[in-house]
Amino acid sequence: MTRHDCTVFFLHGLGFGGASAAPLAAALGDRFRVIGIDLPGHGEAPDAADGSVNALADAALAVIEAEADGGPWLLAAHSMGGKAAALVAARTLSGHANVFGLTGAVLLAPSPPTPEPMGDEKRALMLSWAEDGALSEIDAREYVAQNVATPLAVNLEQDAVALVRRMSPLAWQRWISEGSREDVSAAVGVIDLPVIVLAGEDDDDLGASVQPGLLSAVYPRARFVSFAATGHLLAYERAPEVAAEIVHFWESTASAAPAVAPEWSRMIASSRTAVEARALLAQRAIADDANYSPTTLSPEQLATLRTLADRLVPQSGDRRIDLAARIDADLATGRGDGWRPAELPDDATAYRRGLDTVASVWPGGRAQQDDLIRTILAGEFDAGKLDGAEFDGGRFDGGRSDGDGPWSGDVLRRWFDDVRTDLARTWLAHPASLARVGYDGFATSGPGAKPAGYVNLGAGTRDSWEPAELGSDQLIKESNL
């Protein structure tokens, strides 16, 4: 087992190949395992069957599946690779790839899922370079020079030009005339993932000024960072600064969620797990947005719910699930659990009023908080003892369900039962929580599960595909299917 925190799968821009990840890999150091992927027609990779962006994504996913170590991973993608990365992320989060562990994406002057803005003149010029086969030294130099703000260091330029000259002219033509013009936005949809988009201010078509317009709707959580005096080749031009952004992104955002152990990640990625189950686990594994804006609750109510979550379903360690934010988002869908206590209004209204009630009396001390929770659980909370001025929501009205005052007694207790249930279920639905409690039933009924369920059912036993911690391997019976 290596000691890195995270794997970075690097999808290069047109012409450069996986080897163009080298400057970034060097700047990132040992904490990150950087895998530069050769997209079709680049580096060691043969041409694809066709010129579609799907073919690029297929090739990238094949490498990610093969190189996955069960740990978390980031997509880093430059230009053309950015368009492929959008499809890779979409397929990963929809479960349609045998991978798991995507925690975020770092996009460098990415080509958008929509047709790439590129003038006809430029398109024609670039096509002309590959008319007679591989690019000439002069054309390759011209290509690199056009895409940087200031000339690269000599050794870097030589590396870049050598990579460009090595690529397949067919792949070059295909990207310019097909892939770059393809609209894959319907297949990509909206990708709810931590994302940073880095771009240069001196990049003609895919620079910092156009990226928010191209990508905000695709990546609602994207943070956009612009680099002054920088062209299109960020990984060459600004490797140390790009690396610093990746480190910061990883530490502050992408790694905020609880980690799923490698053995469990590989089981989720495997075909024992059904596509939809994998998608749901992949989406729940993503770190919550630290800047989450509530849609159903007020910011104060969200804060109260976070406080309650810490006491009712406590999480240890720094890596947490924002249970309150997830419940707020769920309330916004209007999807309930099929019933509610007859005394309570609809879920969203009940949450607002219950949280206001709790906020009006929430004490500072831990012991006092425990006492309050026990009082509520016993159905003995008496809002009649409150000073009316303390309650924001309305005047005390005996806890009538159609009023707006604080709740007392059994009404507050029943709402509190709902809150405690929602918090516990939301916590447990996260794949790291399921692994913690020893549940692997999600890895049944997938297309590769034969038999679909279990063979060994007895105490202390497990099947051979299950994580070792779940039982003895001395007792394993194998299926005769």
Add this chain to the structure above:
Amino acid sequence: MNLHDMRTYAHDDVVDFVVIGTGAGGAPLLARLAERGLRVVALEAGPNFDPDEFTNDEVEAPRINWMSERLSGGDSPTAFGLNNSGWGVGGGTLHWGAFTPRPDPRDMNLFTESGLGADWPVDHDELIRYIIDVERTIGVSGATPYPWDPEREYLEPPVDRNASADIMAAGCARLGIRATDAPAAILSRERDQPHHGRRRASQNLGTIHQGERYGTKATTANTYLPVAVAAGAEIRPDSMVHGIERDILGRVSAVVYRHDGREFRQRCANLVLAGGGIETPRLLLNTGLANSSGQVGSNFLAHGAVQVWGRFDEQMRSYRGYPSGLISEDFVRPDSVDFAGGYLLQSLGAMPLTYATGLVRGGGLWGSELMDELDAWRFTAGIGMNGECLPTENNRLVLADEIDEWGVPRAIVTVTTGPNEQAINEHATAVMTRILDAAGALETRVLARTAHTLGTCRMSADPAQGVVDADGRSHDIPNLWICDNSTFPSALSANPCLTQMALSLRTADRMLG
């Protein structure tokens, strides 16, 4: 299920029967009527699922449950949603636990025996003949010989026991309590099901409450409904009935339903309500029909379903395998007790979110104690009960002022556990705890809950005491029938689904005269 190429009927065709609901009540009858050449249309509120649409993910699996909100009142509010009512072609059998004990004759004569509750106006021997028919059709596995009924034979051998079943067997053996492999509608040998196709043998899946893709578990969608469609029945999914029309004689002449955002009206000569213990009385109360007795919505019954979980040294992981592999009927009539009726015991498997919900709601846990119990879950094995419930004045279903997405008032179900139920729960809790202790449990925990929705349109010989007669026909409207668990006069200690399917075949025979 496959609904391509099925026969269809025009809306102004006066079909012989419209059946509302495709679960354990509606489906067997639909098949039998269609096989006799009658023109039948089933209206199902939920969608028609392909088995691949079932997911074992507990957050998303409720797509097969009735999730339109119900309101729960009383001192023991009953949980709906994941419990109790199905959604989709197959109804509640899509999510049922496939636990198929037969009804006990003593339970069907509870009033005669104890002076409490109600008798069933149905002959037990006759019902058992229908049950044997159902068991053969859907495929029920179980232990032969069966300790409490030496004449009984199960055609399928039992499915594999999981760790909870092993623990319960060990504890019962030490205490001299009889227990054996439970009857279950899970195939232990694969079979070709007529008009459906291949159904696999048990895959030891613990996720059957979330829907099961391989047909190892019987549902009406892989048994009776394909037969019905092959014989000429039409099944209309996504069709929510909210109105019933009558002719000048007061007989049902048509139903009004919502499909795809539009209203449709299907004419019919007869109507069968098979929407279950909540939807059937809700529709009758909303239309004001068949309630001269005032009994629609009354007599709500829910089984006591307390669970006791024991913690052991070894990992049990009872989420593996068929969840309810062991049964004991030793407490259908326990010795020297002062309550009416009794209960069944079954071993338990639980899914994680379901178990966590039980710890929170049934066990009152929070904070680090909750997290510790969740960490201990993999070391737990459980036993559950299914206990008799007596009707009382206040346990009932009424309509709320609030309107649902179809414009129908929501149901308010009020439940307060009575002294007889409490006495049964306490007895069962003590027995279950002793069994787990005898099996070596380090500690035990009790999680309170109830299950099933019964009795809200009960059958009765006396028209003043119920909504339908012993055949399922309305006391008030001769061409209106009810065939679902709302007609149960008493809860029985046996889980309701198998009995319901048998009653459905019996009602069909009575309709056919």
